[in-house]
Amino acid sequence: MQELSPTARVILGMLRLGARTGYDIKRYTDVSTRFFWGASYGQIYPELRRLGDAGLVEAEDEPPGGRRRRLYRLTAAGERALHDWLTSPGREFEYRDESLLKLFFGNVLTRDEVLVNLRRMRETTETALATLRGIERNARRDTDGIDYELLALEYGIGLTAWMADWCKATERRLSEAAED
Amino acid sequence: MQELSPTARVILGMLRLGARTGYDIKRYTDVSTRFFWGASYGQIYPELRRLGDAGLVEAEDEPPGGRRRRLYRLTAAGERALHDWLTSPGREFEYRDESLLKLFFGNVLTRDEVLVNLRRMRETTETALATLRGIERNARRDTDGIDYELLALEYGIGLTAWMADWCKATERRLSEAAED
DNA sequence: ACACACATGTAAGGCGTTACATGATTCC
């Protein structure tokens, strides 16, 4: 059994959580995993076809009556593949941050230029934070026991808040150093 | 003037900081920007050639005497391109975390399975943290004024430490909830 | 003699985004 492709992982998971069409999957990821695991149509639709060929999902066309669409659901094999992945070791996280790369090369810039970059970095982060908090407000409802989707969101909020705080503190530190 | 490719950005910066060969660039990034901006030979060498074609870097072959190698340096245009990029707005950070995706789908797993994943997530993070702290120890020396390379490293350490702490706290929280 | 670090490169393949193309239904 071959390893699931990155997009296959989120597709199987989202189908398991109730998504039924490719469009659904895109919509769900956009307001939930997007922060740490996005997906685009250009990946989703071809991957759904491949998963069908591999027998991990089943498709059913639904033209009569409604709007043309293709409903997907997990097969038993798909369910198994999802569970196997979810309980397998896996890799490290990946983090790419252009703002940080610019900061790293700060010795090439003036202090003012660095401060401009830092402020921009903080503003971007604060925008992301506001988005996540907006999602959080809409999500709080069905809480019996632990909601792992919410837990992942809280991680995102905490992480982003840490980033924004770091920028703020560093801006202050640099500004003070500039007055020497 | 076309935008610099992602790898071109780190190449120009590293040349500016003193790297002279493709091998140098790889070595430097591996112990500095790797955490948030990696580069592999498969990207570096072809990109150095393209940058040469575009007139942003100049190459000089050095066969006589030593080991065969190609020394690169920034041209005036390269210097300008680097500075332009460093002072341009730029995009958001990208963050991809498979552990977090697994956590998100936690409702499909038992609490024990989730706890196993969380522990693995923490261990991976702690390993990364140890690596970064090792780099930090080797880096502390020439500090007159603000060292931005060190600042970026401290960001990485702080961020990673936050992640590890979050895992620890969440492990505790889930364990306690399990005793109900 | 052997291992390791220095050094350069290519090829194949996977992953991903963006833009484009198309069309139906629903809401105002």
Place this chain on the structure above:
DNA sequence: GGAATCATGTAACGCCTTACATGTGTGT
């Protein structure tokens, strides 16, 4: 009637990693 949303897909292109191929110099 028009805009937004639902819905599916493809094509082009860019980025990246891994594995492979090759060879020299240095230290033990």
